[in-house]
Amino acid sequence: xxxxxxxxxxxxxxxxxxxxxxxxxxxxxxxxxxxxxxxxxxxxxxxxxxxxxxxxxxxxxxxxxxxxxxxxxxxxxxxxxxxxxxxxxxxxxxxxxxxxxxxxxxxxxxxxxxxxxxxxxxxxxxxxxxxxxxxxxxxxxxxxxxxxxxxxxxxxxxxxxxxxxxxxxxxxxxxxxxxxxxxxxxxxxxxxxxxxxxxxxxxxxxxxxxxxxxxxxxxxxxxxxxxxxxxxxxxxxxxxxxxxxxxxxxxxxxxxxxxxxxxxxxxxxxxxxxxxxxxxxxxxxxxxxxxxxxxxxxxxxxxxxxxxxxxxxxxxxxxxxxxxxxxxxxxxxxxxxxxxxxxxxxxxxxxxxxxxxxxxxxxxxxxxxxxxxxxxxxxxxxxxxxxxxxxxxxxxxxxxxxxxxxxxxxxxxxxxxxxxxxxxxxxxxxxxxxxxxxxxxxxxxxxxxxxxxxxxxxxxxxxxxxxxxxxxxxxxxxxxxxxxxxxxxxxxxxxxxxxxxxxxxxxxxxxxxxxxxxxxxxxxxxxxxxxxxxxxxxxxxxxxxxxxxxxxxxxxxxxxxxxxxxxxxxxxxxxxxxxxxxxxxxxxx
Numbered sequence: 345x346x347x348x349x350x351x352x353x354x355x356x357x358x359x360x361x362x363x364x365x366x367x368x369x370x371x372x373x374x375x376x377x378x379x380x381x382x383x384x385x386x387x388x389x390x391x392x393x394x395x396x397x398x399x400x401x402x403x404x405x406x407x408x409x410x411x412x413x414x415x416x417x418x419x420x421x422x423x424x425x426x427x428x429x430x431x432x433x434x435x436x437x438x439x440x441x442x443x444x445x446x447x448x449x450x451x452x453x454x455x456x457x458x459x460x461x462x463x464x465x466x467x468x469x470x471x472x473x474x475x476x477x478x479x480x481x482x483x484x485x486x487x488x489x490x491x492x493x494x495x496x497x498x499x500x501x502x503x504x505x506x507x508x509x510x511x512x513x514x515x516x517x518x519x520x521x522x523x524x525x526x527x528x529x530x531x532x533x534x535x536x537x538x539x540x541x542x543x544x545x546x547x548x549x550x551x552x553x554x555x556x557x558x559x560x561x562x563x564x565x566x567x568x569x570x571x572x573x574x575x576x577x578x579x580x581x582x583x584x585x586x587x588x589x590x591x592x593x594x595x596x597x598x599x600x601x602x603x604x605x606x607x608x609x610x611x612x613x614x615x616x617x618x619x620x621x622x623x624x625x626x627x628x629x630x631x632x633x634x635x636x637x638x639x640x641x642x643x644x645x646x647x648x649x650x651x652x653x654x655x656x657x658x659x660x661x662x663x664x665x666x667x668x669x670x671x672x673x674x675x676x677x678x679x680x681x682x683x684x685x686x687x688x689x690x691x692x693x694x695x696x697x698x699x700x701x702x703x704x705x706x707x708x709x710x711x712x713x714x715x716x717x718x719x720x721x722x723x724x725x726x727x728x729x730x731x732x733x734x735x736x737x738x739x740x741x742x743x744x745x746x747x748x749x750x751x752x753x754x755x756x757x758x759x760x761x762x763x764x765x766x767x768x769x770x771x772x773x774x775x776x777x778x779x780x781x782x783x784x785x786x787x788x789x790x791x792x793x794x795x796x797x798x799x800x801x802x803x804x805x806x807x808x809x810x811x812x813x814x815x816x817x818x819x820x821x822x823x824x825x826x827x828x829x830x831x832x833x834x835x836x837x838x839x840x841x842x843x844x845x846x847x848x849x850x851x852x853x854x855x856x857x858x859x860x861x862x863x864x865x866x867x868x869x870x871x872x873x874x875x876x877x878x879x880x881x882x883x884x885x886x887x888x889x890x891x892x893x894x895x896x897x898x899x900x901x902x903x904x905x906x907x908x909x910x911x912x913x914x915x916x917x918x919x920x921x922x923x924x925x926x927x928x929x930x931x932x933x
Contacts, residue, residue: 363681560606589885621892702791743776
């Protein structure tokens with residue numbers, strides 16, 4: 345069934361799903377289509393690594409920005425860092441002339457952690473929902489990749505529950521944060537999200553096993569939050585025009601995947617969007633997203649540049665060769681969600697373990713799926729490989745118990761109650777997860793630690809928060825573990841840490857990876873390797889859509905080589921690279 349955005353009559357329209365499935369393209373095209381019907385539409389990105397600017401080819405700020413060429417359409421980026429700054433000013437401002445400077449500094453210190461960034465971003469999110477009585481006919485949310493989105497959507501209940509049991513008004517955000525004043529606004533948000541007349545949530549996926557499994561997991565958790573009005577879009581479906589063998593394999597794999605769609609998704613209305621032969625940037629291409637009338641014109645306007653003759657492209661095996669000569673280290677795969685970070689991380693881990701290295705493979709992604717990539721029997725085949733996941737709930741429980749045990753002997757009953765209350769706040773989870781991350785990185789003293797990181801924005805928030813966490817951990821515990829103290833120096837040392845930026849040969853993943861490298865350089869971290877995944881270069885096909893995609897890739901591959909010291913090209917494979925056997929083939933290719 346074809347997707348018709350003009351039939352949507354909900355005030356709040358959410359698009360979410362695994363990174364890289366095209367939800368930003370679908371969200372932007374939907375907003376354009378609704379505005380084309382004379383509606384006043386606000387498009388908001390809640391993703392810390394937003395790429396609305398790339399698709400609209402304009403600068404979009406945190407306040408609604410008019411989109412030239414689309415009357416009635418406004419867009420904004422919800423910037424977590426700016427939201428945190430404004431939140432701190434809002435909390436501290438009224439007290440600057442009242443309290444002593446020492447007290448002001450203490451409050452500012454309490455408000456310096458990543459938990460403040462998260463609650464400030466959520467504050468802005470709830471304000472938009474609760475304040476929109478009649479200004480916009482539709483608010484379209486292009487959300488962060490699934491794991492981060494679920495945490496965002498869980499916050500209304502988490503913070504409401506915390507405030508229901510909080511008797512002192514204190515929290516890790518500081519006693520003057522005024523959370524109680526926002527309880528009514530949060531309650532309205534919960535109500536709006538669960539009202540099917542007001543809110544529709546559209547899960548976007550590719551016709552790929554891992555993307556659909558991720559959508560199924562997200563759907564189940566959203567149902568637990570009473571968000572029941574869910575629909576499913578399958579983006580990037582190839583409708584073959586020839587009997588080309590490669591195209592037939594590609595199409596057959598998609599058909600098989602869709603026939604085995606997870607049971608959690610089968611009851612939802614389902615729509616398909618064809619695979620596009622061109623890059624989705626600019627108003628013209630976004631307008632043509634839901635129809636094929638102008639497709640030939642868009643293809644003819646593509647950049648037909650060729651790769652330079654001296655472009656030096658390497659294979660994944662050469663990246664592994666450079667790493668396996670070392671005795672230990674931290675390897676982090678980073679990039680936009682859905683570009684193949686997990687595939688590259690697991691392939692590197694298997695390659696190192698097969699060469700006799702002790703390897704700990706883990707993930708910081710809330711939507712972790714390492715086992716889906718590796719298969720069930722991997723650790724039996726590779727005894728030197730240990731696979732883990734940083735489990736937020738488990739780490740929070742462990743951290744809270746540790747703090748209570750350290751302090752309960754020195755506290756009276758009221759003091760213990762206050763500490764327990766403080767540890768019940770959602771911010772505690774952030775501290776616990778960060779400590780776990782630092783603890784695992786420390787294992788690189790005795791082997792390799794390979795980290796499949798969360799999508800870009802979330803990862804940068806984690807790294808940027810390291811020094812702020814020092815203060816927050818010290819406030820809670822009075823001491824800072826050596827693993828936390830040593831984390832940033834270790835990550836900044838190129839002899840110890842190797843960052844591998846993973847991208848696809850497409851516009852938005854490459855432009856986002858460029859921004860990632862700039863941010864990493866600013867943090868004192870210098871990536872050397874870039875991996876361009878799922879390339880159609882050197883694959884012989886007569887299918888017009890696939891041929892056009894191969895041509896459109898070249899300018900983006902060339903652009904990657906201008907930023908990287910070493911560029912690895914990983915070709916599209918007829919067999920999906922899941923399970924250790926396929927990952928070994930990927931390394932050897």
